[in-house]
């Protein structure tokens with residue numbers, strides 16, 4: 549079974565659109581997401597465009613602020629301070645990566661926790677690890693939704709996550725743990741990686757290497773979630789971290805790139821924006 553993140557995201561966005569359409573009546577306006585894009589990186593431009601398109605589909609107001617690569621850190625922090633104070637702004641997202649002369653951690657920490665729709669703020673990260681209400685990071689949240697929508701049992705299963713980044717590997721491992729999986733986190737220093745990954749009943753791959761996971765690394769019947777977004781060096785097309793053609797016959801459930809985790813990430817960003825808005829309006833708790 550191939551889980552289509554694209555289809556699932558579409559149906560969730562339609563549901564959200566129905567909900568958002570009622571907000572002007574109840575709250576006088578719709579949620580407002582501000583996305584800040586620094587520089588001209590084509591990948592970042594395409595992500596920001598995708599976020600604006602999804603906002604339009606859901607009925608969320610989207611403002612994308614573009615600034616040149618040369619923007620100073622102080623100017624960026626100043627902009628965030630103004631958006632933090634603006635009562636008409638519910639979510640602030642700074643598209644990463646930022647140019648080298650800007651301290652990413654400082655910028656993320658400058659966003660008010662209540663407006664941190666990416667779930668990257670240190671207080672949201674701390675809350676996640678302490679099982680407190682928080683805004684969950686979009687990609688890990690989307691992965692759990694995909695697993696559940698496919699009817700995958702997570703509780704009691706052996707899950708292996710390859711990758712330990714702050715934005716994918718670590719938080720998805722924590723969410724799997726919260727769903728009562730037994731979780732192993734593998735990384736570039738893991739010895740005998742294939743031996744570890746073959747044990748996985750649920751394998752989440754987030755490393756950023758085209759078609760790295762081959763059939764011999766996957767156990768028969770495994771559930772395989774491919775987070776990677778890479779260019780295939782042979783074809784130049786988008787591909788994941790998993791060699792889909794080779795692994796699909798062995799997997800019981802698998803995601804594709806493109807059309808898998810990516811659309812769910814954006815869908816969860818929309819959900820997070822709505823949650824931040826509703827929390828501000830005083831009608832809902834966290835951890836949706």
Ligand code: NAP
Nearest residue numbers: 687711712713716735736754755756775776777809810813
């Ligand atoms: P990252 O910060 O570069 O982290 C990569 C992780 O992979 C690191 O923990 C690294 O280990 C591990 N790794 C690298 N090479 C490895 C190897 N040969 N064997 C085992 N582990 C290895 O990347 P990221 O931000 O997590 O992103 C990972 C991929 O997901 C990228 O392709 C990115 O574009 C994609 N992504 C997709 C979405 C989406 O919505 N679809 C969202 C975010 C990211 P060490 O820690 O030991 O260095």
